[in-house]
Amino acid sequence: MQLTQVDPAIIRVWRWHGTFTALILTVLSGGFSLPIPALWPFPPLFVAIAGLTLAWVWPPIAYRHLRFGVDDTGIAIESGVLWRSRVALPRVRIQHTDVSQGPLERRYNIGTLKLYTAGSRHVRIELPGLNHDEALALRDALLAEGRGSGV
């Protein structure tokens, strides 16, 4: 199966997400910082620098490891940088699908494809970072031939 990468615009979405998270954590660490006046700014400063660096550096690495492939049988999704996983889902097993978009994703015109199965642990399989139109097309392609009871 040929694996391809998703829309690179997801990197920018993840960077924004990371930045917001880092800022929230900075504010929180400022609130619970050391009660010594001279040392007070250091923990929030550290959190801010580390968080923003990670928010900038991590998304391209995660992007490199997020790949998917579609063939006649179904779809496979590979993800994870340190803990790597690869889920293969035959299209006859798809119960229903969602294509969702958050406000940031809408800004960059990408969407998340969510595939639901009747399984026990992998009930929902998500593929983030697809171009929104591509996500809709992929959904239609997967559903077109996947007419079965699903169990």
Added chain:
Amino acid sequence: MASDADFQPARRLHGWSWLFGLSVGIKQMVLPLIALIFFGTRDNDPGPFGPYLVPTILVALLIRALWQQFTYRYGFGPHGLVIREGLIFRNVRQIEYARIENIDTERGVLHRMLGVAEVRVQTSTGGKPEALISVLDLEAVQEMRAKVFADSKPGEPVVAATSETTLLHLTTSELVRYGLIDNRGMIVVAAGVGLLHESGLLNFDKEWFDSVLQSSSAAGLVALGLMMQIALGAAVLVAGLLAVRILSVVLALVTFHDFKLTRQNGDLRARYGLFTRIALTLRTRRIQAVHQTESLLHRWFERVTLNVDLAGDSGGSDQPDANKSRARWLAPVCTASAAPVLIAAALPSIDLNDPPDWQPLAPQARGRIFRRSAVLAVLLLTGPAIWYLHEGAIVVVLACIPLAWMHAHLYTKHTRWALAPDAVMFRSGWLTRRLTIVPRDRVQTLSIDASPFDRRSRMANIYVDTAGGGAMRAGIRIRYLAADVAESLASALYRTAGV
């Protein structure tokens, strides 16, 4: 579907239904009522409505039960089972025949005295039953089964009552064995102690200990001397264990009294219970996996336990209605030699005659399991061991190492997987041994994952997901496979899943 809209269900519930509606209502109201009585009479003044409160609630419940009985209708529409509830707030539910998977019945003592049954209609949606019909007489249940299952398989001739062959019948001696193997008595005792403790009837505080220690029997105990005290303690312990086992046996006899697994028209049916009689249908095309469990005690008695996962049962563990998604027993207990026959009956599409080609885990698996369990045991035990034993801790910590090696050796020795043309099998564990068989056309998804440790030793874990098992015990998860073996197993299963 126009004919469906016009269809009016006409069948009514059984004449005694209000009785069961009332008893359910009373059960729901018992706790609030008790609370009301306890807290309401604190100042010894029942209030102006006090004496009438309980009768009023009872009458209201009775009216509700009667109302439900007289407004409830069901019928067999052209496409599905139609159920209408209520008259003012009317709810019409339609369940397509083809979607109905199981029609289970449950009969308590009262049900059996009146010759009726509570009926649960289940579809593959999972969780709660689609319809709970309380109550119908047995003929109506039989009629419903015949109609629903005849219509769900169009083209097949209606064979209402073909010969029903008994596959397994548990005798009393088998149930005694099951009770001895099973640890249910222990669970009941623990739950009972917990309940008593919660309710405040059982309170182990300092006063309780003082009163025990200062009692005359305690003084007598002190006078006995050390050896007698130890002997007495041991006797109490043995008696306690014996009592728990006897309780387990009694529970097994009550729960699984007259357990019978039969086959009719290719589907399996299980019936059991002394007071509450349960009849479950296990439709073979819905069976997703078969699990065989064999603990140490099972092996002493040369018995195994067989369960099946049924589509539509998943998610039961998340529901508060947990007792409704009861374990699907193929056999609570059966001889090890009878197990293959029962498994073959549950998975008729699979050819189990050829012995499977069992494959081991990756060669380095033993070393990794050893290092992992040794490190884990040392990390967990060192602190407490030093705290309690001081210098003696070194013995405990060092003892972990051979034990971890033994565990790793036995685990890798007994853990094997096999890929048959139509099924994937996995057996694992050495103390409690489990065997899971999943037909290849029941596989839902496949996933391979690898932690940094796995990747360093070129290993991967595979998870074969199936429907109907609940997140903890469904499917097959094989750890410590060689990465390329996991890869090829996954792609082989992926190609045949759902074909």
